[in-house]
Structure formats: structure tokens, C-alpha cells
Amino acid sequence: KQEVTQIPAALSVPEGENLVLNCSFTDSAIYNLQWFRQDPGKGLTSLLLIQSSQREQTSGRLNASLDKSSGRSTLYIAASQPGDSATYLCAVYPSNTGKLIFGQGTTLQVKP
Amino acid sequence: GAGVSQTPSNKVTEKGKYVELRCDPISGHTALYWYRQSLGQGPEFLIYFQGTGAADDSGLPNDRFFAVRPEGSVSTLKIQRTERGDSAVYLCASSGGTAYNEQFFGPGTRLTVL
Numbered sequence: 001k002q003e004v005t006q007i008p009a010a011l012s013v014p015e016g017e018n019l020v021l022n023c024s025f026t027d028s029a030i031y032n033l034q035w036f037r038q039d040p041g042k043g044l045t046s047l048l049l050i051q052s053s054q055r056e057q058t059s060g061r062l063n064a065s066l067d068k069s070s071g072r073s074t075l076y077i078a079a080s081q082p083g084d085s086a087t088y089l090c091a092v093y094p095s096n097t098g099k100l101i102f103g104q105g106t107t108l109q110v111k112p
Numbered sequence: 113g114a115g116v117s118q119t120p121s122n123k124v125t126e127k128g129k130y131v132e133l134r135c136d137p138i139s140g141h142t143a144l145y146w147y148r149q150s151l152g153q154g155p156e157f158l159i160y161f162q163g164t165g166a167a168d169d170s171g172l173p174n175d176r177f178f179a180v181r182p183e184g185s186v187s188t189l190k191i192q193r194t195e196r197g198d199s200a201v202y203l204c205a206s207s208g209g210t211a212y213n214e215q216f217f218g219p220g221t222r223l224t225v226l
Contacts, residue, residue, distance in 0.1 A: 004154075034214070043203060043219040044155070089154055093213075098168055099145065100205075100215060102154030 002027045006090055006103035013080055014111050021075040021106045023090030028068045031093040035064050035075050038087045038105070047075070047088075080110045114138065116218035118204050124224045125194055133189040133221045137206030144187050145215060146179055147203040155203055161187060194225045 003026045013019055023033075032051050036044040048057045048064040050073070056065040063076040077084060087107045091100040117136040125131050137144050143162050147155035157171040161181045169179075176194075181187040191198055201222050205215040 032214075036217075041222075044205075044217040046214065046216065049214050091154070098160055099157035099171065100147075100155075101157070104152070104154045 002030075002092060002094055002101050004090060004092055004101050004103040006088075006106050008106060009104065010107045010109075012109040012111065015080060015082060017080050017110075018076070018078050019080055019108075021077070021088050021090075021108070023073040023075070023103055025071045025073075025092050025101075027094070028071050029094070030068065031095050033064075033066050033073050033093070034091050034100070035062075035073075036089040036091065038089060040086075044089065077108075080108075082110050082112050084108060084110050116204055116206050116216055118202075118218040118221050120221060121219065122222045122224075124226065126226050127194060127196060129194050129225075131191050131194055131223065133191075133202050133223070135187045135189070135204030135206075135218060137185065137187070137204070138208075138216060141206035141208040141216075142184070143207045143213065143215075144181060145205040145207075146187070146189050147205065149201045149203055149220070151200075158189070158202075191223075194223075196225050199223055199225045 005024045007022045034049045035047040050057045050066045061078040066073045087105045089105045091102045119134045145160050146158040149155040160168040164184045176192045179189045201220040203220045205217045207213045207215045
């Protein structure tokens with residue numbers, strides 16, 4: 001059974017710091033991996049989707065990497081800003097259709 | 113609109129009542145998903161539709177939960193005899209517009225059972 005774990009559960013950093021959020025999964029046979037952002041009381045906003053054949057994706061100050069063999073993904077946020085404060089969720093696609101399996105999320109607070 | 117929409121945004125009901133939650137997917141998306149998110153947790157899968165049929169309903173917690181998608185577009189999640197433990201945010205997503213079947217989420221319906 002696929003399980004997704006995110007560490008740490010919560011993180012507080014000063015503005016301007018570079019940071020890394022971690023995601024691990026127990027079954028390396030995944031199709032894609034996706035990182036989402038969730039603001040309090042809101043739905044999920046897609047940040048980056050990494051296909052199983054890729055090793056990383058970049059969008060602005062965000063960079064996500066994927067190492068299927070070790071069952072790990074990281075989300076790197078450069079030069080963090082208070083507006084980055086949110087919960088970040090990692091999810092894997094066990095196949096090209098069907099359900100996503102989510103981690104519990106990392107709640108990030110960036111202090112001005 | 114261009115995104116997934118869900119109604120109502122909030123629903124408060126009493127224990128034992130029946131509720132319906134609605135999801136309007138992105139136009140043209142053939143796949144539709146329901147998830148449930150409890151406070152402090154990641155979303156958990158409930159059911160997945162491909163067209164009008166339920167392709168995977170393994171996440172429905174019990175027979176009080178039922179979902180339909182009669183015309184392959186709008187979907188309704190139905191909960192009978194609601195219990196306090198059903199309180200959560202119910203999220204809907206759709207996919208089919210990209211080669212990777214990326215899922216796009218709606219804003220969710222917050223259900224509170226008193």
C-alpha cells in the first residue's frame with residue numbers, strides 16, 4: 001500500500017531564507033508526482049507536476065526534484081516571502097488515471 | 113468559469129440529515145474525483161468517475177455515501193444519515209485536458225454536522 005510522508009509537519013523561517021520541504025513515498029512505481037499549495041480555508045493550487053521520467057521541474061522560485069528509486073521528492077523555495085506562507089502538499093499518482101495519494105502536508109510560515 | 117466549481121461552499125446540517133454536494137468540472141474533462149480532507153490532514157480519495165461510470169469507489173467509507181454523474185459532467189456526492197464524523201472539507205477535482213491527466217481542484221465544500 002502506497003504511503004506518502006511529509007517532513008517537517010510545520011516550519012517557520014525568516015523572510016529571505018531558502019528552504020526545502022521533503023516528501024517520501026513507499027512504493028517507487030509511481031506515474032507522476034505533484035506539489036500543491038493550500039491556503040487556509042481554500043482549495044488546492046497546483047505548483048509543479050513531475051512526470052516519472054523527469055528528475056525535476058522549475059517554476060519561478062520553486063524547484064521540485066524527484067528520485068523514484070529512493071522514493072523521495074523535495075520542493076525547494078528560494079528567497080522565501082511572507083506570501084509563501086501556506087500548507088504545501090505532496091501527492092503521487094500510482095497510475096496515469098485514478099486517485100492521488102497525498103501526504104499530510106507541511107505548514108510553512110515565513111515571518112517578515 | 114474556467115475552473116472546477118463546487119456548491120455550496122459551506123453546509124451546516126444536523127446529525128441524521130441527508131446532504132448533497134455538487135461539483136461542476138472543467139468543461140470537457142472526462143474524469144472526476146471526490147476527496148475528503150479532515151482538519152490537519154491531506155485529502156483522502158473517495159471515488160473516481162470516468163465519464164458517467166464510477167471507475168473506482170474504493171474510498172467511500174460506508175454505504176451512507178453515494179455519488180452520481182448521470183450525464184458525464186456535473187457530479188453529486190450524497191451522504192445519508194449524516195454523522196458528526198462526516199464533518200470535513202469535500203474536494204472535487206477533474207482531469208482530461210492534458211497529456212498527463214493532471215488533476216485540477218475546486219475550492220471545496222466545508223460540511224459541518226452538528
